[in-house]
Amino acid sequence: MARCLQAVLPEPWLTLGVDTLIEAMPASMRTSDAGIELAPDGGVSVGAEFRAVEAAWIAGVAAMARAGGRVVVDEVFLGGAASQRRWEAALGGLDVLWVAVRCDPAVAEAREAARGDRIGGMARSQAELVHRGVAYDLEVDTSHTGASECARLIAARVGQRVMPPSTGRTTPVT
Numbered sequence: 001m002a003r004c005l006q007a008v009l010p011e012p013w014l015t016l017g018v019d020t021l022i023e024a025m026p027a028s029m030r031t032s033d034a035g036i037e038l039a040p041d042g043g044v045s046v047g048a049e050f051r052a053v054e055a056a057w058i059a060g061v062a063a064m065a066r067a068g069g070r071v072v073v074d075e076v077f078l079g080g081a082a083s084q085r086r087w088e089a090a091l092g093g094l095d096v097l098w099v100a101v102r103c104d105p106a107v108a109e110a111r112e113a114a115r116g117d118r119i120g121g122m123a124r125s126q127a128e129l130v131h132r133g134v135a136y137d138l139e140v141d142t143s144h145t146g147a148s149e150c151a152r153l154i155a156a157r158v159g160q161r162v163m164p165p166s167t168g169r170t171t172p173v174t
Contacts, residue, residue, distance in 0.1 A: 001101050001142065002074040004151035009158060014064070017074030021057045029053070042122030044078055055086070062090040076126060081133030099154055100136040104143040 002015040022036060029035030034047035046054075065071050077083035084098070103111075108123035138157050140150035 004147040008155045013070040077130045100139040102141045
């Protein structure tokens with residue numbers, strides 16, 4: 001979805017996401033209870049070291065936006081509203097468009113299986129969990145609408161926001 005959004009937005013936007021953060025972490029943090037652990041059933045648990053690295057990363061993404069960068073944050077709010085509050089604190093004062101990208105759990109599970117690079121069960125378990133208590137400006141559903149069409153809907157909404165050129169903008173897509 002984020003790549004499709006980049007393709008339809010008129011200016012260059014960077015795409016950063018939780019997968020970017022996880023890939024940048026040392027391998028030891030991807031298999032420890034202090035870092036992040038992915039259970040065989042698709043469950044995810046995070047520890048104190050992960051939260052510390054995540055806080056620094058969120059602050060860095062916010063700094064890029066404050067410096068004038070346009071950023072699409074492809075995030076998964078495993079903590080629902082608490083996750084959003086962490087981002088809201090870091091992005092305070094910036095123009096943010098909060099977008100929910102939804103998908104029927106059965107459809108998400110089928111896509112997960114077809115991709116073959118995810119832990120089975122993760123998509124179904126996260127389909128509703130990541131949206132609990134989160135407030136959005138816009139929601140799109142990819143169950144039966146293609147990513148390109150959803151991206152055009154988001155881009156149209158971004159285009160409605162008129163900002164001075166020196167002000168950073170972020171569009172968290174959860």
